[in-house]
Amino acid sequence: MILAIHRIALSALCLAFAVFPAQAQRMMNDEQILVQAKRVARGELVEVYRHGIDVEGAKFLRFAEEGYRGIEKVTGLKLDTATLGPRIQIVVSASAAVSHVWRGDDHPKDPRGVVFLSAMAYRGAMKRNNATYLHEMTHLFTWRFRSHTLREGLADWVALAVLPGTGVGPNPNGYDPKTAVPPLIADYLGTTKTPPDWLLLDADRRTAYYFASYRFVKRLIELKDVATFMHLYNSHSPEADIVTLYGMTREAAARAAGS
Numbered sequence: 001m002i003l004a005i006h007r008i009a010l011s012a013l014c015l016a017f018a019v020f021p022a023q024a025q026r027m028m029n030d031e032q033i034l035v036q037a038k039r040v041a042r043g044e045l046v047e048v049y050r051h052g053i054d055v056e057g058a059k060f061l062r063f064a065e066e067g068y069r070g071i072e073k074v075t076g077l078k079l080d081t082a083t084l085g086p087r088i089q090i091v092v093s094a095s096a097a098v099s100h101v102w103r104g105d106d107h108p109k110d111p112r113g114v115v116f117l118s119a120m121a122y123r124g125a126m127k128r129n130n131a132t133y134l135h136e137m138t139h140l141f142t143w144r145f146r147s148h149t150l151r152e153g154l155a156d157w158v159a160l161a162v163l164p165g166t167g168v169g170p171n172p173n174g175y176d177p178k179t180a181v182p183p184l185i186a187d188y189l190g191t192t193k194t195p196p197d198w199l200l201l202d203a204d205r206r207t208a209y210y211f212a213s214y215r216f217v218k219r220l221i222e223l224k225d226v227a228t229f230m231h232l233y234n235s236h237s238p239e240a241d242i243v244t245l246y247g248m249t250r251e252a253a254a255r256a257a258g259s
């Protein structure tokens with residue numbers, strides 16, 4: 001019996017590795033990657049590092065610092081340098097198949113101003129057709145979060161406001177507005193629920209989850225403005241405060257966003 005349970009757990013783990021090998025790997029290796037990475041460029045706002053891959057430091061630094069200013073402009077926010085350090089460190093790593101901030105979703109437990117960027121996201125950034133680096137940088141500007149869907153949706157909205165028409169994260173070809181959002185995903189929008197286990201295991205649902213989060217946040221920002229949205233983002237009770245701030249329930253807001 002114990003062996004059977006062990007086998008099931010091992011199968012689930014293998015599946016996780018098969019679908020997102022570096023996602024599993026990175027949880028062990030963020031620290032190691034950072035130790036091994038070499039700095040290739042340093043500006044006023046950003047430092048660029050490479051790890052197991054060639055990086056055009058000066059050119060990418062320029063894009064990253066323009067992006068930093070773009071994030072400030074569209075959000076009105078400043079980076080919490082007292083907590084995260086004076087510059088954002090972006091590590092372009094061959095070992096990061098999935099781009100993420102330091103410690104991924106657990107970043108608020110150990111906040112550091114570090115982004116790990118996959119080779120694919122880096123190449124897309126250099127071609128100006130992928131804004132994943134802006135998504136991850138936005139996570140640092142908004143590092144305290146309570147709602148995972150508000151966090152991911154805002155990061156996509158900012159990335160696409162700064163670099164419109166590009167791909168982001170699990171949607172490298174951009175968003176198709178006709179995509180329907182399954183009710184299973186709509187139940188998470190604007191809540192403080194823990195992200196579902198299938199988010200790491202099911203690529204199709206992951207794509208839909210990010211799109212739904214983006215569309216939900218976009219709709220709320222269009223209804224009022226970024227400042228009002230940030231009150232919701234920073235709320236400990238977003239499901240109650242959405243009624244106060246927007247005059248509608250979370251469910252109604254999800255429907256209005258096409259879910």
Ligand SMILES: [Zn+2]
Nearest residue numbers: 135139152155
């Ligand atoms: Zn994200």
